[in-house]
Amino acid sequence: MLVLCNIWLMSKLTIKIYPDKILRQKSGRVRKIDGPLRQLASDMIETMRHANGVGLAAPQVGETKRIIVIEAVENNPLPLVLVNPNLLKRRGRSSFCEGCLSVPEVTSEVARPEFIAVEALDLKGEVLKIETGGLLARIIQHEMDHLNGILFIDRIGFLKRKKITKTISSKVCMEL
Numbered sequence: 001m002l003v004l005c006n007i008w009l010m011s012k013l014t015i016k017i018y019p020d021k022i023l024r025q026k027s028g029r030v031r032k033i034d035g036p037l038r039q040l041a042s043d044m045i046e047t048m049r050h051a052n053g054v055g056l057a058a059p060q061v062g063e064t065k066r067i068i069v070i071e072a073v074e075n076n077p078l079p080l081v082l083v084n085p086n087l088l089k090r091r092g093r094s095s096f097c098e099g100c101l102s103v104p105e106v107t108s109e110v111a112r113p114e115f116i117a118v119e120a121l122d123l124k125g126e127v128l129k130i131e132t133g134g135l136l137a138r139i140i141q142h143e144m145d146h147l148n149g150i151l152f153i154d155r156i157g158f159l160k161r162k163k164i165t166k167t168i169s170s171k172v173c174m175e176l
C-alpha cells in the first residue's frame with residue numbers, strides 16, 4: 001500500500017542538459033531530511049527510471065543539493081538514496097564505458113578507482129556505510145562528481161574531449 005502511494009506521489013522532473021550552467025555548480029550539504037527532500041528523492045527515482053538511467057544526482061534536475069539516487073543493484077531490490085555522500089577510501093583503478101543523462105549520445109571509457117568506501121545518510125537520517133567495487137562503485141563516483149560540478153567528459157583525455165565538444169556543438173546547431 002505504501003509503495004502504491006509513493007508511486008502516485010512521484011512526478012517526473014526535467015533533466016538538465018550540458019552545457020547548462022547548473023551542472024557546473026557545487027551542490028550544498030543537505031541540512032534537514034524532511035518531506036520536501038523525500039519528495040525530491042521520489043521524483044528523482046521516477047525521472048531516472050523514465051530515462052532508463054541507473055543513477056541521477058540532484059543538480060541534474062536543477063537542485064544543487066547533495067543527494068543522489070541509484071537504481072536497484074545486485075541483491076538490493078530498492079533504489080539507493082544517498083544524502084551528503086562522503087568518500088572515505090578508494091583503491092585500484094579500472095576503465096569502463098560511461099554515459100550520462102545530462103550529456104546525451106556521448107559515451108566514453110573513463111578510468112576511476114575500482115573499490116570505494118562511502119558514508120552517507122539515508123532518508124531516515126541514518127548513517128549508511130557502503131564498501132563496494134564494480135558497477136555500483138562506478139555509479140556512486142559518477143553521481144558524486146555531479147555534486148561537485150564535474151562531468152564524466154572532464155575525466156577523459158583532452159583530444160577526446162575536444163572531439164566530443166565538437167560533436168555536441170554541431171548537434172545543438174542542427175536542432176536550432
Ligand code: ZN
Nearest residue numbers: 099100101102
Ligand atoms: Zn551523469
